Structures are given as structure tokens and as C-alpha cells.
Amino acid sequence: MDDAPGGETTPVVSAVDVTRTYTRGDTGMFGRGSAPSVQALDGVSMSIQPGEVVGIEGPSGSGKSTLLHLLAALDIPTSGTVSLAGTATDQYSGRERTKLRLEYVGIVFQRFHLLPSLTARSNVALPLVEAGWSKSARRDRATELLSDVGLDTRTTHRPGELSGGEQQRVAIARALATEPALVIADEPTGELDSQASTRVLELLRRITDEDRAVVLASHDPQAIEACDRVVRLHDGQVRERTAPQ
Ligand code: ADP
Secondary structure, three states: OOEOOOOOEOOOEEEEEEEEEEOOOOOHHHOOOOOOOEEEEEEEEEEEOOOOEEEEEOOOOOOHHHHHHHHOOOOOOOEEEEEEOOEEHHHOOHHHHHHHHHHHEEEEOOOOOOOOOOOHHHHHHHHHHHOOOOHHHHHHHHHHHHHHOOOHHHOOOOHHHOOHHHHHHHHHHHHHOOOOOEEEEEOOOOOOOHHHHHHHHHHHHHHHHHOOEEEEEOOOHHHHHOOOEEEEEEOOEEEEEOOOO
């Protein structure tokens, strides 16, 4: 990561006074809106450095997924600024944001989101198709990533032939394919038993050794415990922050 002027490290991602309001019922055939808008985030600020694993915790509806979407540049704030690798995400067109995301962000979902008809290796290689890699380079990279996550004997298995923990490791390998600076994980252990969760959390910890940052949202105490620090949300606001350990 480049150094910012003044010698400080540029955060992998930062949010400054971010608000996200979902407006409902204010377009289309129903004319003037009657449904109230929802303020999912209200004045959230945070800054995430390379090498950190940061947990986002909070009750259902507190704004965790909305925040992850903004940090991943899947969405832009209603007000305030999210900067990814030093770039404000709202400065770009949708297409440019997709490119920014491809370069900088890997996303791991709770339910893995693997394509059932493809082998583990083809699932991991998918982001590299979009990134324009050749077929043989994709195959080599996906094989290497699956070996890194301890699945070298499962490369030709399809998701249905893998355990939940193995599928989640395939999903993490896929998220790492383009060497993103930021890995965003939404409830990465939500579907896993404790032993599989431990492996997945160890893996997320290990990938920050390469100066990546991981942001994970979770209800799972084991996942939250594994973070360097935790930001607690309540009703779209930061309620509490733990200090780095
Ligand atoms: P969490 O991930 O903590 O459960 P969310 O970020 O999903 O919270 O939701 C925060 C609030 O925003 C909730 O009140 C939710 O109902 C609302 N919300 C989320 N997505 C939308 C949407 N697309 N349209 C309208 N309201 C939404």
C-alpha cells in the first residue's frame, strides 16, 4: 500500500460520516411516496489499515450489511465518503466502480454463493475470467489458491460434494483470486460448526499477513473474538469500538 503524504499509511478502506438512506415508495406507478424512508446508517466513520481484521457487530437491522456493501463499493453512501485504496467510491460511474471492486475487493458471503455445476477449481477461477486471465493461468492460480486453503485434494469436486466448511474455504479462495487489498465477509461462519469456523477464521487471519485487511460482519461470538478490533452498530450508528488488541 502506498504511503500517504506525511508518511502515514493509506487506509485500505475508510468511511467518513457515512449515511445511507433507503427510500421506498417514492418512484414508479404509485406516484408520490407514502412509505417512510429508512436510515440504515447514520454518521458512521471508520478507517481500516492493512493487516487488520475488523469485526462489525450489531443486532439484525443495525446496518451491518449496508455498511459492508458500502465498504465493498457495491453501493455508494447517501452522504459522507467511502474511500477504497484512497479513492472516493462515489466519484466513479457504475462501470468504473465495478473495475475498482474487481481490483481491490474480494467478497465472501454467508451462504458461499458457489456455482453448483462448476468444480471447486472453476469456481475459484471465475473472477479471473472477468479479470482477463488466460485459461492456463487461471487454472494454475486456482489450483495454488485451493492448495493454500488446504483443499488440494478437492479441486475437481463440485460444491454439493463438499462440506460447509470446505465450501466456505473455496469461497475464500475465490475472494482472494485477484489478490484484493480488502476482503469483505458477511457472516462467514454463519453456516458452519465450531471446528469448521475455527479453520475459516484462521484462514482469514492468515491472509492479513500479506498486508490485506479483512472486514467481517457477524453475530457469531467466535468470529467476533477472532478480530483485532470490533465496531458495534446500533440503529445505524456506531455504539462502541474496542481498541486494537
Ligand atoms: P443488518 O445487516 O445489520 O441486519 P441491514 O444493513 O441489512 O442490517 O439493514 C439496515 C436497515 O435498512 C434495516 O432497517 C433494513 O430493513 C433496511 N434496509 C436494508 N436494505 C434495504 C433496502 N434495499 N430497502 C429498504 N430498506 C432496507
